[in-house]
Every structure is written in structure tokens, then in C-alpha cells.
Amino acid sequence: xxxxxxxxxxxxxxxxxxxxxxxxxxxxxxxxxxxxxxxxxxxxxxxxxxxxxxxxxxxxxxxxxxxxxxxxxxxxxxxxxxxxxxxxxxxxxxxxxxxxxxxxxxxxxxxxxxxxxxxxxxxxxxxxxxxxxxxxxxxxxxxxxxxxxxxxxxxxxxxxxxxxxxxxxxxxxxxxxxxxxxxxxxxxxxxxxxxxxxxxxxxxxxxxxxxxxxxxxxxxxxxxxxxxxxxxxxxxxxxxxxxxxxxxxxxxxxxxxxxxxxxxxxxxxxxxxxxxxxxxxxxxxxxxxxxxxxxxxxxxxxxxxxxxxxxxxxxxxxxxxxxxxxxxxxxxxxxxxxxxxxxxxxxxxxx
Numbered sequence: 001x002x003x004x005x006x007x008x009x010x011x012x013x014x015x016x017x018x019x020x021x022x023x024x025x026x027x028x029x030x031x032x033x034x035x036x037x038x039x040x041x042x043x044x045x046x047x048x049x050x051x052x053x054x055x056x057x058x059x060x061x062x063x064x065x066x067x068x069x070x071x072x073x074x075x076x077x078x079x080x081x082x083x084x085x086x087x088x089x090x091x092x093x094x095x096x097x098x099x100x101x102x103x104x105x106x107x108x109x110x111x112x113x114x115x116x117x118x119x120x121x122x123x124x125x126x127x128x129x130x131x132x133x134x135x136x137x138x139x140x141x142x143x144x145x146x147x148x149x150x151x152x153x154x155x156x157x158x159x160x161x162x163x164x165x166x167x168x169x170x171x172x173x174x175x176x177x178x179x180x181x182x183x184x185x186x187x188x189x190x191x192x193x194x195x196x197x198x199x200x201x202x203x204x205x206x207x208x209x210x211x212x213x214x215x216x217x218x219x220x221x222x223x224x225x226x227x228x229x230x231x232x233x234x235x236x237x238x239x240x241x242x243x244x245x246x247x248x249x250x251x252x253x254x255x256x257x258x259x260x261x262x263x264x265x266x267x268x269x270x271x272x273x274x275x276x277x278x279x280x281x282x283x284x285x286x287x288x289x290x291x292x293x294x295x296x297x298x299x300x301x302x303x304x305x306x307x308x309x310x311x312x313x314x315x316x317x318x319x320x321x322x323x324x325x326x327x328x329x330x331x332x333x334x335x336x337x338x339x340x341x342x343x344x345x346x347x348x349x350x351x
Contacts, residue, residue, distance in 0.1 A: 004052060004055060004056075005048065005052065007072075007076070008048065008051060008052055008055065008076055008079065008080075009044060011073065011076040011077060011079075011080060012043065012044050012080055012083075015077065015080055015132055016036065016039055016040075016043075018132075018135065019035070019039075019128055019131065019132070020032050020035060020036060022131060024131075035124070038108070038121050038124075039087075041108055042087040042090060042091055042108055042121075042125070043080075043083055043084060043087045043125070044083070045103050045105075046083070046086060046087075046090075046103060048079075048083060050079070050082045050083060050086055050194075050195055050196075050198070050199050051076070051079030051080055051082050051083040051199070052079060053079070053196070053199035053200070053203075053328070054075050054076075054078045054079035054082065054199045054202050054203050054206075055072065055075045055076055055079055056328060056331065057199060057200050057202075057203035057204075057324075057325075057328045058071070058072070058075040058203040058206055058207055059072075059075075060203075060324035060325070060327055060328050061203055061204065061207040061209065061324045061325075062207055063324060071206070074136060074137075074206055075202075075203065075206055077132060077136045078146075078202040078203075078206060079199070079202075080132065081129045081132050081133055081150070081202075082194065082198055082199060082202070084125055084126075084128055084129040084132065085125075085126065085129050085150075085154065085157075085194060085198075086194075087125050088122050088123075088125035088126040088129070089157065089161075089194075090102060090108075091107075091108050091109070091118050091121055091122040091125065092118075092119070092122040093161070094107040094108065094109060094110075094118075095107075095109050095118060095119065095122075096161075096165060097248065097252050098248070098252070099245070099246075099248055100246055100248070101240070101245045101246050102245050103245065104245070108121065126154070129150070130147075130150070133146060133147065133150065142205050142206075145205050145211075146202070146205060149198070149201055149202070149205065149211070150198075152193075153193045153194045153197070153198045153201075154194070156189050156193045156194075157189065157190060157191075157193060157194045159189055160185075160186055160187075160188070160189025160190030160191070160193075161190050163182075163185060163186050163189060163190070164186045164190055164254075164255070167182065167186070167255055168252060168253045168254060168255065173253050173278075173279045175259070175263060175271075175274060175275055175278060178255045178259060178260055178263060179260060180260050180264075182255055182260075183255050183256070183257060183260050184225060186255060187221075187224060187225050187228045188221050188224070188225075191224050191227075191228055192220060192221045192224035192225075195224055195227070196220045196223055196224050196227075197216065197217060197220045197221075200216055200220065200325070200328070201216070204216075214322060214325065215320075216325065219313075219316060219317065219320070219329060220329075222313060222316070223313060223329065223333065226306075226309050226310070226313060226333075228257070229257040229302070229305065229306070229309075230306070232249065232256040232257045232258055233257075233258070233299075233302055234247070235247030235248070235249045235256070236249060236250065236256070236258055236290070236293070237299060250278060250279070250286050250289050250290070251279070251280065251281045251286060252279070253278060253279030257302075258293060258298055258302075259274070259278060259289075261296075261298055261301060262274060262292060262293060262296055262298060265296050265301075266292065266296065270292050270295070270296070273288055273289075273292055274289060274292055276288075277289050310333065313333055314330070314333060317329045317330055317333070
């Protein structure tokens with residue numbers, strides 16, 4: 001498929017038009033304009049790798065077969081359903097995390113005309129995902145399978161968000177609760193299932209496969225942890241002009257790979273500094289935390305972790321029996337690896 005991203009974006013325009021003319025609601029000019037602006041601001045602005053992964057995986061699974069435009073359209077529609085869920089998560093997460101920027105622009109709720117209306121917009125985005133599923137798949141024999149898949153993954157994701165939030169915000173802030181196992185649990189439930197497992201599972205169902213017949217969850221969770229650690233690096237050390245957002249993980253008392261590693265390696269005095277300053281919005285406190293990170297050489301440890309994990313994942317992928325899934329997961333890893341090399345070029349140039 002030539003220029004898959006352009007083709008994918010064409011399907012977004014189609015879906016947006018259909019949603020803005022949904023017969024279940026009588027739109028006024030004002031409400032239609034609001035929804036259109038909200039969708040354009042939040043849905044198609046990200047990397048779109050989740051949605052494009054559905055198309056990519058479907059094409060890999062159907063390699064050697066005559067792909068119909070109808071099949072590719074349905075793969076794109078499922079991809080956009082995931083992007084709608086991603087937009088919902090972004091809109092609501094930014095409110096809960098008190099974030100300021102996203103993708104190089106103010107968060108949706110930070111716009112003067114929006115504010116707390118963004119809460120309703122997030123719910124609407126989630127609902128629209130299911131409206132799209134109903135519109136395109138209710139006459140398909142696998143419709144119930146898709147609904148079960150989306151319902152399960154949505155439940156896992158919001159439960160993961162709950163773990164993250166109650167760990168971060170519940171009562172007195174206590175770094176002693178933070179561990180690598182807690183970090184992996186948050187990543188698994190908050191990110192892994194909807195970011196990487198859901199695209200693959202959607203493609204399998206669309207291709208006529210049974211998801212349970214393929215051993216996919218373990219490797220996809222490991223890939224997501226790899227991606228999440230990279231994202232933690234970008235939040236703490238990345239250039240906002242490159243990443244598109246100002247990192248706030250330290251201020252927000254987030255359980256990140258970096259604070260977990262710092263707590264593992266720090267001496268008693270360094271731990272005192274972390275306990276005193278982590279989770280405070282004061283720039284001086286943030287600087288003290290980052291100074292401990294620098295003294296502990298967490299950037300260097302991250303570089304070694306990344307290289308070793310990349311090697312381990314590629315070796316694991318090579319042993320998988322399904323050729324199409326093996327190729328797809330290899331592309332996932334290369335995408336993450338390439339993106340990190342590009343964003344960290346100034347840091348790694350002399351390494």
C-alpha cells in the first residue's frame with residue numbers, strides 16, 4: 001500500500017464525517033463545530049503507530065494473499081478505533097497529571113475555551129470508538145470478539161491508570177513503595193495491552209485467526225516496558241523542542257524506571273535528598289533530583305539497559321514460530337530503537 005500514513009489519514013476524515021452526522025444525536029452548528037475541533041486537535045496528531053500497526057500486522061498476516069480494499073479499510077478503521085482510545089487517554093491523563101503541553105502544543109484542557117469540558121470530551125472519545133465499531137462490524141461474525149477484546153483492554157488500561165494514580169497521589173508520598181515490580185505492573189496494565197497487544201489482536205481477529213492460538217502477550221509486554229523506559233528517559237532528559245512536551249514525571253511523583261533505579265543505587269544521603277525533593281514542583285527540587293541522577297550516571301545505565309534489552313528482544317523474536325508476527329515485532333523494536341537514536345543523537349554522538 002503506497003504511502004500508508006496518507007491512506008490512513010483519509011480514513012480518519014471519513015470516520016470524522018460519519019460521527020459528525022450520527023443519527024443518534026441531533027447536532028447543532030455549535031456542537032458539530034466543537035466536536036470537529038476537538039477531534040482534529042486530539043485524534044490524528046500523535047505518532048499513529050498504534051493504528052498503523054493494525055494495518056501493518058494485517059498485511060503481514062495476509063502476505064501472499066490478494067488483499068482487498070475492503071479488508072484494508074476495515075484494518076484502518078480498527079486502527080483508528082485504537083487511536084480514538086489513545087486520544088481519550090491523552091485528554092484525561094493530561095488533566096489527572098496536571099500536564100501543560102502535549103505534542104508541542106497546550107494540552108486540550110489547558111485551552112481557555114475548554115477547561116473541564118475536556119472531561120466530557122474524553123468520555124465522548126471513548127464512546128465514539130464503540131460507535132465506529134458498531135458502524136463497521138456489527139454484521140461481522142467476529143463482532144462479539146472485537147467487543148470483548150476492546151472491553152477487556154479498556155478495563156485493563158483504566159485499572160493500570162488506577163494503580164499509577166493511587167501510588168502517586170494516595171495519602172502521604174512515600175518513595176519506599178516504589179520498586180521495579182510495581183513499575184512493570186503499571187506499565188503492563190496501563191500501556192502494554194492497548195498500545196501493542198490490542199493492535200496485534202485486532203489484526204489477528206480481522207485475519208480470521210483466534211488470538212488465544214498465538215502466544216503474543218509476554219513478548220508484547222516486554223516490548224512495551226522497553227518503550228516505557230525510553231519514554232521515561234525522554235520525559236526527564238529529552239528536549240521539549242524534540243519530544244513535543246515538557247516532562248513532569250519528577251514533579252508528579254511518578255513511579256518511573258529512573259527513580260526506581262536511583263533508589264536501588266543511592267546511598268543513605270542520596271536517598272534523603274530524593275525523599276525530600278521528589279514529587280515537588282519547585283524547580284530547585286527537580287534540579288536536586290536530576291543532580292542525583294547525574295551522579296549515579298543513570299543516563300549511562302539507561303544506555304546499557306537499552307542496548308542489552310534490544311539484543312534480548314531481537315533474539316527472543318527470532319525464535320517465534322509465526323513468520324508474520326516475528327516480522328511485525330521486529331519492526332516494532334526497530335521503530336523504537338530508531339526513534340531513540342534520532343532523539344538522543346547529541347547525547348550519544350561521542351559514545
